[in-house]
Amino acid sequence: MQCKPGESIHGIARICQDxxxxxxxxxxxxxxxxxxxxxxxxxxxxxxxxxFSKAIQISLEMEDAAKEAK
Known part of the structure; x- marks a missing residue:
């Protein structure tokens, strides 16, 4: 499991949550x-x-906030 440059944390989070x-x-x-x-x-x-769930939550919130800022 490895994020590629530019890949969303959402995809990795979905895999992990399962x-x-x-x-x-x-x-x-x-x-x-x-x-x-x-x-x-x-x-x-x-x-x-x-x-584990807090790590995912923090990551998703930060990624979403960065998208909103753009």
Whole structure:
């Protein structure tokens, strides 16, 4: 699972949401994100407070906000 340049996080999130929501999948999702701003935000959240669903939510919200800003 790897985002290609310009690929939407939405596609990766859909794949991940269908899979088992565990720490390995969360790590795989975060590693697939190709957006530095999203990664910086995710890494600012303490690990014990970052659930799989929260990582997806933050990523999708940031991607949507960036699209709206354009």
């Amino acid at each position: 899979a088992t929501k565990n720490k390995a999948m969360q790590t795989s999702f975060i590693c697939s994100v190709n957006n530095k701003a999203v990664l910086k935000t995710l890494f600012k959240v303490p690990n014990d407070q970052l659930s």
